[in-house]
Amino acid sequence: MHEKGLLIVLSGPSGVGKGTVRKEIFSQPNTxxxxxxxxxxxxxxxxxxxxxxxxxxxxxxxxxxxxxGKLLEYAEFVxxxxxxxxxxxxxxxxxxxxxxxxxxxxxxxxxREKFPDGLFIFLMPPSLTELKNRIVxxxxxxxxxxxxxxxxxxxxxxxxxxxxxxxxxxxxxRACEKINAIVIAEHCRRERVESRYKKMLEVE
Amino acid sequence: MHEKGLLIVLSGPSGVGKGTVRKEIFSQPNTxxxxxxxxxxxxxxxxxxxxxxxxxxxxxxxxxxxxxGKLLEYAEFVxxxxxxxxxxxxxxxxxxxxxxxxxxxxxxxxxREKFPDGLFIFLMPPSLTELKNRIVxxxxxxxxxxxxxxxxxxxxxxxxxxxxxxxxxxxxxRACEKINAIVIAEHCRRERVESRYKKMLEVE
Numbered sequence: 001m002h003e004k005g006l007l008i009v010l011s012g013p014s015g016v017g018k019g020t021v022r023k024e025i026f027s028q029p030n031t032x033x034x035x036x037x038x039x040x041x042x043x044x045x046x047x048x049x050x051x052x053x054x055x056x057x058x059x060x061x062x063x064x065x066x067x068x069g070k071l072l073e074y075a076e077f078v079x080x081x082x083x084x085x086x087x088x089x090x091x092x093x094x095x096x097x098x099x100x101x102x103x104x105x106x107x108x109x110x111x112r113e114k115f116p117d118g119l120f121i122f123l124m125p126p127s128l129t130e131l132k133n134r135i136v137x138x139x140x141x142x143x144x145x146x147x148x149x150x151x152x153x154x155x156x157x158x159x160x161x162x163x164x165x166x167x168x169x170x171x172x173x174r175a176c177e178k179i180n181a182i183v184i185a186e187h188c189r190r191e192r193v194e195s196r197y198k199k200m201l202e203v204e
Numbered sequence: 205m206h207e208k209g210l211l212i213v214l215s216g217p218s219g220v221g222k223g224t225v226r227k228e229i230f231s232q233p234n235t236x237x238x239x240x241x242x243x244x245x246x247x248x249x250x251x252x253x254x255x256x257x258x259x260x261x262x263x264x265x266x267x268x269x270x271x272x273g274k275l276l277e278y279a280e281f282v283x284x285x286x287x288x289x290x291x292x293x294x295x296x297x298x299x300x301x302x303x304x305x306x307x308x309x310x311x312x313x314x315x316r317e318k319f320p321d322g323l324f325i326f327l328m329p330p331s332l333t334e335l336k337n338r339i340v341x342x343x344x345x346x347x348x349x350x351x352x353x354x355x356x357x358x359x360x361x362x363x364x365x366x367x368x369x370x371x372x373x374x375x376x377x378r379a380c381e382k383i384n385a386i387v388i389a390e391h392c393r394r395e396r397v398e399s400r401y402k403k404m405l406e407v408e
Contacts, residue, residue, distance in 0.1 A: 122394070150405065157401050165389065166397040178392055185369065185389035188382055190326070193370040197361050201354065 003196055005093040006186055007115050008033060008100045010179065011108035012123030013156055017169050021123060022102040024176050033100040033183070034092045039065070042080035055085070073103060073110035084111075098183060105159055112162055119186050121179060122163035124156065126170035207400055209297040210390055211319050212237060212304045214383065215312035216327030217360055221373050225327060226306040228380045237304040237387070238296045243269070246284035259289070277307060277314035288315075302387060309363055316366055323390050325383060326367035328360065330374035 012018055026035055039055040041062050050056045057065075062081045065071050074083030084101060092099045101111065111118060160166055167178045186192070216222055230239055243259040245266050254260045261269075266285045269275050278287030288305060296303045305315065315322060364370055371382045390396070 121392075124397075153401075153405060157398065157405070160394055160398055160401075163394050165392040166394050167392055178388055181385035181388035182392060184382055184385035188325075188369045188371055188386060190364055190367050190370050193328075194361065194364050197357075197364075201357060201361070 003096055003187075003192070005034075005095065005097045005099055006183065007089065007093060007111070007118035008098055008179075008183060009108050009111055009118050009120045010100065010102045010123060011105050011120070011163075012169075013125065013159065014104065016123045016125050017172070017175075018102050018123055020172055021169060021175050021179070022100070024172050025100070025179060028176070033098045036084055036089050036092070036099050036101050038082055038103075039071070039085055040080060040082045042082075072101075072114060073107035075104055075106050077104075083107075086114075109162060119165070119182065120163040121165045121167055121182060122160050123175065124160075124166050124168045126168050207300055207391075207396070209238075209299065209301045209303055210387065211293065211297060211315070211322035212302055212383075212387060213312050213315055213322050213324045214304065214306045214327060215309050215324070215367075216373075217329065217356075217363065218308065220327045220329050221376070221379075222306050222327055224376055225373060225379050225383070226304070228376050229304070229383060232380070237302045240288055240293050240296070240303050240305050242286055242307075243275070243289055244284060244286045246286075276305075276318060277311035279308055279310050281308075286311075290318075313366060323369070323386065324367040325369045325371055325386060326364050327379065328364075328370050328372045330372050 010018055010022060022035070025031055025033070037051065037053075037055055039057055039062065041057060041059045042054075044050065044053070044056050048054065048056075059081070062074075062083070065083070065085070066074060066081075070086055071083040072086040072089055074081055076082075082104075084103065084107070089099050089101075101107075103111070108120060112120060165182050167175050167182075169175045214222055214226060226239070229235055229237070241255065241257075241259055243261055243266065245261060245263045248254065248257070248260050252258065252260075263285070266278075266287065269287070269289070270278060270285075274290055275287040276290040276293055278285055280286075286308075288307065288311070293303050293305075305311075307315070312324060316324060369386050371379050371386075373379045
C-alpha cells in the first residue's frame, strides 16, 4: 500500500516569475515531483522540444480533447490554446508521485474544482512589501504610480482566496525552498497520515 | 509592523524521543525558534543549570504560580511538577519570534485550549510501519507481542487527533528536517499572509 501523490499547483499573477521558479525547482537534482507537461497549439519556439517543453498539438486535436473532457484545465491566450492533459496527472498521482503544475490563475481555478484537496500555492510579487515601504517613506514616487500599484496589490490579494499558501517571490532560491518545505509539510498533515495509519491497522 | 511568532508544540507518546529531536533542532546554528524553558520542582541533575535546562523552583513557588494562572500548562510526574511559564511565551510571540515547546501529551492538550492556532506536531514512533511489516511477514513474533503493539499503536493514533502534523521519528535528522519544513510552510499559509497584507494596505 502506498500513499497517493499530491497535486501541487503553482500559480500567480502574470509576470510574477512562475516559470523561473518552476525551472529552478526542476533543476535541483533531488526534486521528487513529476512535472506535468502542458499541451499547446502554439508553434514550438527555437529549441523547444515536443514532449519536453510542451506537447505541441494541432488546433483540431486540442479541441477534440476539450470535448472529450481530457483536459484538467485549459485557456486560450492570444489565439492559442494551453492546457493540462488529465490522464497523465491522474496516473502519476495513483503511482504515489507528486505532480507539479505551473499554470495561470484561470487554470488554477478550474483545477481547484476538480481536485479540491490539491496543494495550491500562490506566487506573489515581492512589490507589496516594497510598496508599503514607499508609502511610508513618501516623496519618492508620484501619487499616480502608488495608486496604480495599490490597486494592483488589492487585486492580487483578492486572487489569493483560492490558495492554501502564499510565497513571495523576492528571491528565486528562497521561493523554491519555501515551496519544497510546503510539500514536505503537507505530507505530514495529520489528516493524511492518520487515514494511512488507520488503513494499516485494518489489516488485522 | 511585524508578524506575531508561531507557537510550536512538539509532543508525542513517552519514550518516542521528543527530547532528542528538540536538542538536535536547537543544536543547528540557524534555528530561528526560541526554546521555552520549562519549570520544575525536581532537583537538578549533574550538569544541569538553572535557567538553561530548567527553571528549578521550590514546590511552594510552583504551586503559587499555578494559583496565579502563570503556567501555560503543567503536570505532576513521580512527585514533581513540570510546567511552562506563560509570560515568557507570550512576550516572545509578541516580539515576532517563534516559540518552541517540547512537552507531554497532557500538557499539549492544555496548550491547545489556550492557543488554538498554535502549531501542534505529534512525534510518532516509527514502529507502526515496522509493525505492519511484521504482521505481513508473520511468524517472527509471538501473537502476544503483536497484540500489545497493535493496542499501543491504536492508542497512539487516537492521540493524534489534537495535532496538526504527524512526524515519524525514524531518524532524528529527518524528523528535524520535517519539523523545520512545517514551520516554514506554516508561515506561508494563506490565512496568515493574507491578513498581514490586508493590514499593510490599510495604511492608505
